[in-house]
Amino acid sequence: MRRADCLAAIYEDLSDCAVVTIMGAVAIELYGLGHRPNFFYLQHAMGLASSMGLGIALAQPDRRVAVIDGDGSLLMNLGGLSTLARYAPANLAHLVFDNESLLSVGGFPTATATGTDLCAAARAAGIAHARVVTDLETFAEAARAAIAADHLASVVAKVEPVGPSTFHMDLHLLENRFEFARALRSPARRA
Amino acid sequence: MAVSERGSKAVYHALRGAGVRLVSALPETWLVHLIRMAEADPDMILVRLAKEEEGVGISAGAHLAGMRSALLMQNHGLLQSVNGIVSLAQLYRVPLLMLVSDRGHLGERDAWQTAGGRVTRPVLDALGIVWGELADPAEADRRIGDAMTLAHSSLSPVAVLLTRELMWEDGG
Numbered sequence: 512m513r514r515a516d517c518l519a520a521i522y523e524d525l526s527d528c529a530v531v532t533i534m535g536a537v538a539i540e541l542y543g544l545g546h547r548p549n550f551f552y553l554q555h556a557m558g559l560a561s562s563m564g565l566g567i568a569l570a571q572p573d574r575r576v577a578v579i580d581g582d583g584s585l586l587m588n589l590g591g592l593s594t595l596a597r598y599a600p601a602n603l604a605h606l607v608f609d610n611e612s613l614l615s616v617g618g619f620p621t622a623t624a625t626g627t628d629l630c631a632a633a634r635a636a637g638i639a640h641a642r643v644v645t646d647l648e649t650f651a652e653a654a655r656a657a658i659a660a661d662h663l664a665s666v667v668a669k670v671e672p673v674g675p676s677t678f679h680m681d682l683h684l685l686e687n688r689f690e691f692a693r694a695l696r697s698p699a700r701r702a
Numbered sequence: 703m704a705v706s707e708r709g710s711k712a713v714y715h716a717l718r719g720a721g722v723r724l725v726s727a728l729p730e731t732w733l734v735h736l737i738r739m740a741e742a743d744p745d746m747i748l749v750r751l752a753k754e755e756e757g758v759g760i761s762a763g764a765h766l767a768g769m770r771s772a773l774l775m776q777n778h779g780l781l782q783s784v785n786g787i788v789s790l791a792q793l794y795r796v797p798l799l800m801l802v803s804d805r806g807h808l809g810e811r812d813a814w815q816t817a818g819g820r821v822t823r824p825v826l827d828a829l830g831i832v833w834g835e836l837a838d839p840a841e842a843d844r845r846i847g848d849a850m851t852l853a854h855s856s857l858s859p860v861a862v863l864l865t866r867e868l869m870w871e872d873g874g
Contacts, residue, residue, distance in 0.1 A: 531763070551766070556790035559759030563790075566763025566771070569724060569747050574767075590752030591759075598749060688794045692766040 512647050514608045514670040515540045518579075520651040524658055525550075525577055528604075529695055531564045532579040533557070535615030536674030537608060541579065543675065546682060548694035554684045558588030561595060561605060567695065568600035574699035575602050577658055582609040582623045589632060595663065596637030604657035605633070605665040610672040618672055630667040641665040709868040710735035712839035713801065716846035717772055722799070723747060724764050726757035727774035732803040732869040736774060754779030758786035762796045770850070772799040777806065777822040778815075780861070787829065787859055797853035797860075801846070804835070804863040809870075826861055833861035837868050 514536065522544045530550045532538045538552035553560045564578035585592070585607055595605065611624035623629060633641035640662055644650045650668050657664035714736055717725065725740045726749040727733060740748040751757050757773040764771040775783070780802050791798040805812075806819015826833045832852060836845045846862055853860040 529767070553790070555793055556759070556786055559755070559762070559786055559790055562756040562759025563763035563766075565749070565756075566724070566760035566765075567767045568763075569749070569760070570764040570767035570769035588753075588756065591756050593752050594749065594756055684793065685795060688766070692768075695767045 512645060512650065512668065512670050513673060514610065514668070515675075516647055517608070517650050517654070517668055517670065519544060520647060521654045521658075524655050528575040528577040528658060529567050529571070530577045530579065531560050531567070533560045533581050533584045535581070535678060537579050537581055539675045539678050539680055542680050542682065548690050551691040552680070552684070552687055557584045558591065560584060561588060561591045564603055564605070565591075565595055565598065565600065568603040569598065571695065571699060572600065572602055574695070575604070575658060576600070577604045577606060580605060580607045582607065582611060582621045582629060583613045585629055586621055586623075586627070592633055592636035592638065596633075599638070599663040601661050601663065603663050604654070604660070605638070605663070606654055606657065607665065607667045608670050609667055610670045612672040614672050614674050615678060630665070633665045633667070638663055638665045641667070643667045643669065645669045704871050705732055705735055706869050706871045707735055709839050709864075710739065712842035713836070713846065713864065713868075714739040716842040718746075719843050720799070720847050720850040721770040722772045722850075723769050724749065724760070724771035725774055726751055726760045726771065728754050728757075728776070728779055730776040730803060730805070732805070732864065733774055733776070753782060755783040755786040758783050758790055758798065761798050762790050762794065765796055772801055774801050776803045777863075778818045780822065781818060781825065784825070784829070787831070791859045792829075795857035797857055799846075799850050799853050800859060800861045802861050802863050803869060804865045807866060809866045822863070831859050831861055832856075833863060835863045835865050837865040839868060
């Protein structure tokens with residue numbers, strides 16, 4: 512399963528969400544599908560995408576929030592899983608692409624390559640609705656359900672360690688930041 | 703010797719006055735009253751953190767979503783959060799109000815706080831973060847309100863150091 516195909520499969524489902532992605536391949540692949548004002552690409556601060564999503568979800572409980580995380584980033588903020596579980600915002604979906612590597616910096620294996628199980632970690636942290644998926648059809652179904660659910664849900668998608676040929680985005684991070692804030696300050700389109 | 707309720711109440715009143723609706727915090731001795739006040743306040747969202755750097759992300763998200771917040775932590779929490787402060791709050795121009803208990807400074811008796819106390823101000827200076835001390839409860843509204851104003855006008859982190867005089871009674 513390729514992450515780019517997963518993103519394409521749920522692209523329309525993200526149209527009404529506040530979306531926070533991590534840097535690197537995830538960001539460029541989502542951007543490549545077509546940027547929207549409600550997409551925020553966290554280009555640094557590895558690990559904090561889930562914390563940002565939590566802040567947005569708590570501040571705007573009527574807006575759906577989707578965090579698109581990765582194994583390398585999540586491993587840098589495992590404690591954040593316990594904070595997510597503790598406040599369990601019903602409007603937050605945590606989608607984790609696990610390619611078992613730090614792809615953007617040369618493909619070095621992460622600890623998920625040697626047995627760390629992020630879905631089990633999420634469950635053990637207290638996120639009751641956490642599942643792991645390994646094929647595209649199941650991913651799309653699980654991700655849609657997580658986005659639509661009235662409870663915190665986590666989906667860990669095992670994907671191939673392949674990414675785009677370039678990480679260049681024709682969108683300055685500050686332009687993205689201000690545009691995203693404006694988008695969030697307009698009314699949520701669905702609860 | 704005890705954590706000052708008077709100082710804590712003054713800080714909390716100032717936070718409310720500055721429009722803060724969300725406080726993320728990692729407990730430490732000096733902050734116990736403040737955290738309990740936030741917890742008891744139905745109009746405040748309290749996020750108990752596992753690690754202080756998370757609070758930078760939470761405040762960034764809350765800001766982009768239009769909510770004023772503050773991060774409540776010990777100075778060691780500030781040290782722990784430096785990458786988030788630099789590569790999220792500063793890089794992305796996020797107004798981040800940080801209330802930092804000023805451990806390890808004049809009067810500190812706990813040896814383990816002293817290394818952090820020695821570097822707190824130099825680290826803030828090195829990061830280019832404007833900071834001020836708060837020692838007098840009567841100054842809390844003004845000082846914390848001013849810090850929030852600067853954070854928003856400069857779109858940058860601002861730190862208020864909660865001193866021993868403010869947070870600890872009997873000079874112990």
